[in-house]
Amino acid sequence: MKKTGSKDNKKTKQVPQPLKVRKLEIILVSLFFTVLTFALIGNLVVYMKRDSQEAINNDYNPRQELLANQNIRGKILSSSGDVLARTRVEENGEEVREYPYENLFAHVVGYSTRGKTGIEDSENMNMIFSHDSLGNKIQNELSETKNFGDNIVTTLDVDLQKISYEALGVYSGAVIVSEPSTGKILAMVSKPDYDPNKIPEMWEDLLHDDESSILLNRATQGLYPPGSTFKIVTALEYYREHAGDVSGYKFSCNGKYTQDGNTIKCFHGTKHGAVNFKKSFAKSCNSSFANMGKDLDISSWQKTCDGLLFGRELKTQIPYKKSQMPLSEQDNLEEKLQTAIGQGHTLVTPLEMNMITCAIANQGKCMTPYVVDRIENAKGDVVKRYQPKEEAVMMTPEEASFLNEMMQSVVTEGTATKLLNDSYTAAGKTGSAEFSSSKDDSHAWFTGFAPAEDPKVCVTIIVESAGSGGEYAVPIAKRILDTCYLRSQMSNFEDNK
Secondary structure, X not given: OOOOOOHHHOOOXXXXXXXXXXXXXXXXXXXXXXHXXXXXXXXXXHHHHHHHHHHHHOOOOHHHHHHHHHEEOOXXXXXXXXXXXXXXXXXXXXXXXXXXXXXXXXXXHOOOOOOOOHHHHHOHHHHHOOOOOHHHHHHHHHOOOOEEOOEXXXXXXXXXXXHHHHHHOOOXXXXXXXXXXXXXXXXXXXXXXXXXXXXXXXXXXXHOOOOOOOOOOHHHHOOEOOHHHHHHHHHHHHHHHOOOOOOOOEEEEOOEEEEOOEEEEOHHHOOOEEEEHHHHHHXXXXXXXXXXXXXXXXXXXXXXXXXXXXXXXXXXXXXXXXXXXXXXXXXOHHHHHHHHOOOOOOEEOHHHHHHHHHHHXXXXXXXXXXXXXXXXXXXXXEEEEOOOOEEEEOXXXXXXXXXXXXXXXXXXXXXXXXXXXOOOOOEEEEEEEEOOOOOOOEEEEEEEEEOOOOOOEEEEEEEOOOOOHHHHHHHHHHHHHHHHHHHHHHHHHHHOO
């Protein structure tokens, strides 16, 4: 007799998945892991390019101590080989860091005791690493002596640094001298300053110094109202919104400008009379620029400032603060008028203003500022050389030419006529930036370049609480530019001998 079973007792036959479905699953899984792999590679590349130096230089990185025990910290040198920092080894083996120029390079070179700042910080690992020959390393190992670390050759010029330092005098403030075609920093001064040789004995006093901010590098980390130097930005925005034609602009200045109950006064109430665009810029007429600013498109203005790197991350290895132009559509007319003349809530660093000036001098291209030219081993062999890099195209060549012309008029017929001479041409913009409720308190600004027709050097200066830029900042610029001119003449003389 045949046994019959219910359907429930029958074994269910497994139906294999279609081949196409399995292939699709394999492809999706493979694609997922491929994307994941590339993401990990991308993250590694970003780390190597952007974050590795920070991690390597971190004080908690144990590799630093290991290298410091093997190698004597290398030197920091000027562009011509002058020693800016070195390590002296005492008879008992103690290593003492020395700064032969004392206060002169305090902020840009920095210090390496009680923490690290400046070049001492950014190039720390390079100085405690040694590219000495293998033979020397073996010999040093056998004799239980340390290797010599690599040396840092900077772009800094001792003579220009001295002139800038002396010209700033007793005032607090900052000076930057740069090469617009490359981004090289030739001089960088910040005051008040200190002697990095005395950091250990000064340390407790420095920690409790809340007034002078003596350790702050004002050239790159000091945020200031730009005053009339910001009229460079306002002029550029007006030029753009009027399709490059400002020939029809006219204004009559009686020393102040009033719009909807908001009043802007010219510096010391000066009445400039009938002015066109160029004269408004040359004379730094607040009233005229407030009149320009009232109708500017805020969204377009913000875009212009963004292109000039306000609030943006910079590519430079120099520690810096971000400049800011926070004007928005929600702000009232008063804030808009104040912004047009460089007041309000706009804040810039001297570094930012120098970069904008360099872009004007370099046909619209801003090069990344840098202070390290190359790394050498103890014998002077080049280990690594840094090349100029483009930071941003801030404006077109036509716009740069227009601003160059405006800035020349400041020297020939405006607020910087103290720069006018028969030896070389110059271009620039002065500024007097109010920073308190007292209208008598103002920082003195100047930013400019020379020669105007073929710029070789840019200078940016701020003198804190000094007053007029034309009275206090321009004479400093003149001393620096005169020095550059004399050196270029001497160089030409030597080349023609």
